[in-house]
Amino acid sequence: MAERFGGKFSPQDRPHSEPADTPPGSLGKGRLIQGAPRHKLEGRPFWTVLAAAPFLLGAFGDGPLVLAYSLSAFAAIAASAWITREGLRAEAAYDARRTARRPALPRKALGAVLFGAGIVLGATQVGWGGALVLGLIAVVLHLLAYGLDPTRDKGMEGIDPFQQDRVARVVTEGEKYLAAMKDAILRAHDRRLEARVDLFAATARELFHAVENDPADLTAARRYMGVYLMGARDATAKFADLWVATRDPKARADYEALLADLETNFTARTQSLISGGREDLDVEIDVLRDRLAREGVVTRDSGDVK
Numbered sequence: 461m462a463e464r465f466g467g468k469f470s471p472q473d474r475p476h477s478e479p480a481d482t483p484p485g486s487l488g489k490g491r492l493i494q495g496a497p498r499h500k501l502e503g504r505p506f507w508t509v510l511a512a513a514p515f516l517l518g519a520f521g522d523g524p525l526v527l528a529y530s531l532s533a534f535a536a537i538a539a540s541a542w543i544t545r546e547g548l549r550a551e552a553a554y555d556a557r558r559t560a561r562r563p564a565l566p567r568k569a570l571g572a573v574l575f576g577a578g579i580v581l582g583a584t585q586v587g588w589g590g591a592l593v594l595g596l597i598a599v600v601l602h603l604l605a606y607g608l609d610p611t612r613d614k615g616m617e618g619i620d621p622f623q624q625d626r627v628a629r630v631v632t633e634g635e636k637y638l639a640a641m642k643d644a645i646l647r648a649h650d651r652r653l654e655a656r657v658d659l660f661a662a663t664a665r666e667l668f669h670a671v672e673n674d675p676a677d678l679t680a681a682r683r684y685m686g687v688y689l690m691g692a693r694d695a696t697a698k699f700a701d702l703w704v705a706t707r708d709p710k711a712r713a714d715y716e717a718l719l720a721d722l723e724t725n726f727t728a729r730t731q732s733l734i735s736g737g738r739e740d741l742d743v744e745i746d747v748l749r750d751r752l753a754r755e756g757v758v759t760r761d762s763g764d765v766k
Contacts, residue, residue, distance in 0.1 A: 497549075497552040497553050497555070497556035498549075498552055499548035499549060499551060499552040501548055501605075501606060502545055502548045502549065502552070504605070504606075505540075505541035505542070505544045505545045505548075505571075506541065508537060508540070508541045508544075508575070509537060509538050509541045512533070512534050512537040512538065512578065512582075513534075515530045515531070515533045515534040515537070515582050516530070516531070516534050518530055526585075529581050529582065529584050530581075530582065532578075532581045533578045533579070533581035533582030534578070534582075535578075536574050536575070536577045536578030536581060537574070537575060537578035537579075537582075539574050540571045540572070540573075540574035540575040540578060540602075541571070543567050543570055543571045543574065544567065544568055544571030544572075544575075544602075544606055546567050547563070547566070547567030547568035547569075547570075547571060547606070547609055548568070548606065550563045550567060550609070551563075551568070551607075551609065551610060554610045554614065557614075557669075557672060558614075558669065558672065558673055560610075560613070560614045561613045561614075561621070561624065561628075562609070562610045562611055562612055562613055562614075563609050563610060566608075566609040567609060568603075568606050568607065568608065568609045569603075569608065569609055571602065571606070572599045572602035572603050572606075573599065575598050575599065575602045576595040576596065576598045576599035576602070577595065578598075579591075579594050579595045579597075579598040580592060580594065580595035583595070623675035623676065623678070624675050626675070626678060627671055627672055627675045627678050630671075630678060630682060630685050630686065631668050631671070631672065631685070633685070633686060634664065634668060634685040634686070634689050635668075637689035637690055637692065637693045638661045638664060638665075638689065640693045640696075640697070641657050641660075641661070641692060641693050641696045642654075642657055642658070642661065644693070644696045644697040644700045645657045645696055645700055646700075647700040647701070647704055648699075648700045648703045648704060649704075650703075653703075653712075653715075653716075656716060656719055657696065657719070659719075659723070660692070660719045660722060660723050660726075663723045663726045663727055663730075664684075664685075664689065664726055666726075666727075666730050667681055667684060667685065667726050667729060667730045667733075668685065670730050670733045670734060671685070671733070674733065677733045680729070680732075680733065681729060681733065684725070684726060684729055688722065688725075688726075692718075692719075692722055695715065695718060696715075699711060699712075699715040703715075
């Protein structure tokens with residue numbers, strides 16, 4: 461039986477709040493629908509584990525010592541792949557944010573060490589000297605393939621680390637709520653609703669970015685990033701279950717209206733925080749100009765340097 465295709469870029473299924481002439485992938489005013497940041501090399505560690513499969517195939521039949529070395533080699537390489545992937549994800553999150561602290565644990569470097577250890581354990585049959593050389597080569601190749609972990613904080617000058625940590629925790633919690641909304645709406649099997657949730661998520665992430673840029677705004681935005689997103693998650697889960705069971709058009713209209721109201725309020729809060737930051741900047745500029753004028757460096761009215 462044929463099934464009509466629908467989606468956020470289909471004319472009949474475009475979300476109401478997205479204009480018909482909006483370019484694909486954008487949401488007006490240059491906003492993009494973004495999910496969790498993804499590193500371009502994130503899938504590569506899987507192939508490393510697959511390449512280590514011969515250690516498992518050759519582990520049996522040659523005695524307990526070979527069995528132990530082979531299984532340990534595969535386990536070390538698998539652990540290396542997992543922690544390297546986590547390091548790539550941490551790097552992607554670091555690159556996606558304007559302000560970020562360097563990862564506390566250098567996961568990619570640790571992954572390189574585990575990868576080298578796995579090669580050493582798997583190559584003991586050529587002798588420990590040759591195995592150590594191969595392990596060292598493996599560490600170097602791993603670092604060349606994946607690079608080093610971020611080694612310094614980014615955009616943290618003048619920002620209280622304690623406040624930044626609080627913001628990071630709240631943003632992480634907010635991202636979990638958005639991910640839960642996305643997961644719940646998939647049960648509705650409706651591309652238009654999925655796009656509508658993506659649109660709201662993009663609006664919420666703009667608020668996240670505003671607070672990350674100025675952690676002092678966390679108090680004003682915390683209810684939005686916590687209580688309101690929690691309510692949106694719960695409402696999405698209940699609506700998805702109801703929609704699957706009844707296909708009630710009124711419930712759908714009410715849910716879309718809720719998302720529109722939330723989006724409007726999140727946008728207003730974001731603009732309010734940005735405007736407040738502009739006012740703070742104007743105050744700082746005026747204070748600095750007054751000081752320079754008192755010292756005779758500039759004239760107060762023109763701001764020209766003497």
